[in-house]
Amino acid sequence: MMLPLEAAALARGRPVGDPDFLHFSRVCKDYPLRGGQTLRAIDDVSFSVTEREVCVLLGPSGCGKSTLLRMAAGLDRPSVGEIALAGERVTGPSRDRGMVFQSYTSFPWLTVRQNVEFGLRMNGDSLALKEGTADYFLERVKLEPFQDAYPEQLSGGMRQRVALARALANYPKLLLMDEPFGALDAETRWQMQELLLDVVSKDAMTVLIVTHDIDEALFLGDRIVFLSRHPGRVREILQPPFKQGGRLTTKEALYDAPGYHDIEKHVMRMMREEGAGAPH
Amino acid sequence: MTTRTAHATAPTPPTAAPARSAVPGTPWFEFKQTLQPWTRVVLGIVGAALFLGAWQIAGTSDGVPRALFPPPTDVGRALWRLFAEQHFAADVWASFVRIMLSFGLAAVIALPLGMLMGAFAGVAAVLNPLLAGFRYLPATAFIPLFLMWLGAGEEQKIALLLVGVVFFLITLLMDNTLAVRTELIETARTLGANRRQILWSIVLPASLPAYLDTLRQMLAVGWTYLVVAEIVATTDGIGAMMMRAKRFVHVDEIMAGIVIIGVLGVACDGAFRLARHVAFPYLRYQR
Ligand SMILES: Nc1ncnc2c1ncn2[C@@H]1O[C@H](COP(=O)(O)OP(=O)(O)OP(=O)(O)O)[C@@H](O)[C@H]1O
Numbered sequence: 001m002m003l004p005l006e007a008a009a010l011a012r013g014r015p016v017g018d019p020d021f022l023h024f025s026r027v028c029k030d031y032p033l034r035g036g037q038t039l040r041a042i043d044d045v046s047f048s049v050t051e052r053e054v055c056v057l058l059g060p061s062g063c064g065k066s067t068l069l070r071m072a073a074g075l076d077r078p079s080v081g082e083i084a085l086a087g088e089r090v091t092g093p094s095r096d097r098g099m100v101f102q103s104y105t106s107f108p109w110l111t112v113r114q115n116v117e118f119g120l121r122m123n124g125d126s127l128a129l130k131e132g133t134a135d136y137f138l139e140r141v142k143l144e145p146f147q148d149a150y151p152e153q154l155s156g157g158m159r160q161r162v163a164l165a166r167a168l169a170n171y172p173k174l175l176l177m178d179e180p181f182g183a184l185d186a187e188t189r190w191q192m193q194e195l196l197l198d199v200v201s202k203d204a205m206t207v208l209i210v211t212h213d214i215d216e217a218l219f220l221g222d223r224i225v226f227l228s229r230h231p232g233r234v235r236e237i238l239q240p241p242f243k244q245g246g247r248l249t250t251k252e253a254l255y256d257a258p259g260y261h262d263i264e265k266h267v268m269r270m271m272r273e274e275g276a277g278a279p280h
Numbered sequence: 281m282t283t284r285t286a287h288a289t290a291p292t293p294p295t296a297a298p299a300r301s302a303v304p305g306t307p308w309f310e311f312k313q314t315l316q317p318w319t320r321v322v323l324g325i326v327g328a329a330l331f332l333g334a335w336q337i338a339g340t341s342d343g344v345p346r347a348l349f350p351p352p353t354d355v356g357r358a359l360w361r362l363f364a365e366q367h368f369a370a371d372v373w374a375s376f377v378r379i380m381l382s383f384g385l386a387a388v389i390a391l392p393l394g395m396l397m398g399a400f401a402g403v404a405a406v407l408n409p410l411l412a413g414f415r416y417l418p419a420t421a422f423i424p425l426f427l428m429w430l431g432a433g434e435e436q437k438i439a440l441l442l443v444g445v446v447f448f449l450i451t452l453l454m455d456n457t458l459a460v461r462t463e464l465i466e467t468a469r470t471l472g473a474n475r476r477q478i479l480w481s482i483v484l485p486a487s488l489p490a491y492l493d494t495l496r497q498m499l500a501v502g503w504t505y506l507v508v509a510e511i512v513a514t515t516d517g518i519g520a521m522m523m524r525a526k527r528f529v530h531v532d533e534i535m536a537g538i539v540i541i542g543v544l545g546v547a548c549d550g551a552f553r554l555a556r557h558v559a560f561p562y563l564r565y566q567r
């Protein structure tokens with residue numbers, strides 16, 4: 001999927017590619033309230049995600065992270081402004097933009113393998129099915145031994161790995177994730193973070209991931225978009241300096257990274273300011 | 281001798297004791313308990329035996345007119361008589377065919393409607409008020425109409441049994457469809473599935489177990505309309521036999537009819553449960 005040159009560049013340092021691969025342009029979202037009024041959940045948000053980059057949407061609860069992600073997926077429409085992927089305006093959901101939800105969304109009547117193959121079947125992609133795409137991604141998320149199990153037999157972390165493999169097997173241009181590890185315990189959580197980073201780095205995926213966990217944001221994100229709340233606006237865009245030499249591979253590396261504590265404190269302070277005095 | 285006494289009175293280790301006696305009655309009243317299959321069977325038989333025993337005692341006690349309130353043994357004898365001498369099997373078969381025909385028809389009508397109404401708010405908005413109205417009409421109110429339109433034959437009975445269940449069935453199947461999680465549909469959309477694919481590959485399989493449960497419960501309601509349907513100008517069927525028995529005050533035969541309907545109902549229920557177990561293996565792992 002990736003040219004060797006690009007893979008090499010990615011291994012050396014920052015992702016290369018279209019700097020406006022995913023572009024939010026003056027996006028607003030209004031929700032109707034009772035009595036004809038509207039609630040502005042997202043206000044004039046503009047930012048770009050570079051191709052092959054992992055971008056994190058971070059912010060306090062209720063700031064509109066899920067709303068932004070759903071609009072990028074095409075599940076909701078912006079009230080004002082537009083979102084474009086690879087120069088093409090997003091008008092509805094498509095296989096180009098795969099999504100992993102916080103809640104478990106494995107189809108319970110399908111086995112793990114059938115879940116992973118679902119997108120390819122829907123799109124009639126028999127070539128990819130024959131070529132063993134499902135095997136490749138099952139192996140990637142370490143679920144090969146469980147390929148004939150049903151989702152109900154799996155733990156929460158394993159089910160999120162099914163969802164990840166299912167989204168990736170469809171070869172989307174963009175992977176969207178809404179707090180995918182939010183429901184997992186701490187240990188499974190960092191294991192999943194490491195696995196995710198490994199998988200998306202190998203396949204040079206462009207990822208937009210929502211979290212309100214600061215460590216998760218700093219560990220995963222090549223770029224972190226911090227949103228303020230009510231209405232959601234871009235407060236700051238950070239690029240952790242310790243990622244200049246390449247992505248991290250373990251959580252310990254994050255804690256040892258130079259400047260980690262300063263940037264963590266900085267984000268923590270923003271979190272506190274945005275959270276304080278908030279109506280929720 | 282002394283050693284034996286010592287053994288017998290030796291105190292049980294303190295670790296073993298609490299597990300048994302900490303909560304008196306634990307094996308009976310435990311929340312969300314899973315019983316062994318054989319335990320369930322035994323308990324079910326005990327329940328039925330208690331009922332039959334109480335009935336037997338009441339039916340054979342002094343001062344109770346045995347002809348009007350026969351004990352289970354009399355009903356059993358009546359059952360034997362009915363099957364051996366009065367071709368009751370043909371009656372049972374006739375009733376069974378009526379139920380299956382009418383219920384099959386109801387399912388064929390209700391499944392697509394319920395699924396479409398649950399999947400698409402527009403379809404529900406068109407049909408819901410109308411169906412809500414029909415649901416409140418007692419099925420028996422249609423008897424005179426059906427007698428005029430369809431005559432006193434088989435069609436009229438099937439129609440009555442159909443009307444008795446179909447409106448409830450549509451509404452319940454719609455609710456089953458509405459219960460499909462939005463995230464499953466949205467996930468399928470982001471995987472590139474189109475409307476038709478989502479209907480057949482997500483909405484239908486996600487609702488099927490609930491559909492089966494709904495059908496099972498509404499089939500029970502279908503059986504309850506059977507006697508009403510067979511009272512009107514019928515010569516065969518369990519209900520017709522019961523009406524004949526009433527004319528000659530054969531209470532034991534009426535009760536035999538009731539028992540047979542109950543047994544057939546339980547058998548249908550079991551068939552549905554078995555079908556669910558076989559058709560949806562993944563539900564066995566549900567926590
Ligand atoms: N369907 C809706 N109707 C009305 N208001 C909504 C709707 N969806 C979201 N909102 C509002 O928009 C704002 C942003 O919601 P959103 O779910 O995007 O926040 P979030 O950042 O994802 O929060 P969390 O971290 O708790 O998931 C909230 O104030 C919420 O009340």
Ligand SMILES: [Mg+2]
Nearest residue numbers: 065066067178
């Ligand atoms: Mg959210």
